[in-house]
């Protein structure tokens with residue numbers, strides 16, 4: 001695949017003088033890019049990632065995975081800003097800090113609203129994406145692992161919604177979380193352990209809020225970022241599946257394996 005024009009420039013000659021500062025600055029920028037690329041070979045990877053063949057006949061339904069990823073990134077960015085003002089303390093911290101974000105912080109209500117509504121948007125998008133993959137039969141060989149990782153991503157997304165719900169620490173979030181943890185408690189065999197883990201002990205209290213905050217802020221987002229990376233790697237490696245109405249005429253080539 002060809003490189004983009006900007007990166008495909010001829011090597012500069014020593015006698016050539018850059019006539020104006022804009023060109024000189026562009027040249028300097030490109031020299032830095034070249035310098036990094038020579039040491040990391042990153043352009044090869046980028047070319048592999050960005051210039052891929054996609055099957056004929058794909059449509060808007062194929063953008064739902066990227067839309068889910070955009071929702072995840074938006075949640076990450078707005079979450080970082082909320083974390084700058086949020087205090088995960090039961091005794092006069094959590095509830096007040098959310099009120100402060102909504103009432104006093106510049107654009108606080110807007111960013112909080114984006115995060116709150118963004119959670120529902122992400123859940124709707126992930127289900128739509130999964131439905132597209134299911135109805136197009138895109139989970140079949142060789143994409144089973146992509147599907148399995150997707151299922152884990154779905155569970156983690158729902159867990160984000162559950163752990164985030166407690167954080168405003170108002171009456172609704174408090175009682176809804178008690179109901180949610182009690183439901184987890186009733187799971188066969190592991191239920192009581194999951195309940196204890198979520199509460200941070202036998203009772204609801206300060207540790208419960210800190211625990212939910214840590215899970216919501218660090219544990220699940222970290223896992224999700226890694227799994228999305230792996231999900232995308234598999235999509236690039238295997239290519240996007242053709243729409244089912246095309247597949248009916250042209251079977252997909254089987255991946256070649258090397259005999260040992």
Ligand code: HEM
Pocket residue numbers: 061062063064065066068069072126129130133138139143146147148149150151153154157228231235239240241242
């Ligand atoms: C955070 C959640 C997720 C993100 C960011 C994400 C992202 C993506 C992206 C960008 C694609 C490329 C093509 C497309 O958009 O359709 C894709 C494909 C795929 N996803 Fe997801 N996905 C997520 C969740 C899921 C879930 C919940 C499942 C299923 C349980 C799933 C299964 C798949 C499969 C099998 C493909 C390959 C489709 C094909 O080749 O046509 N993904 N995903």
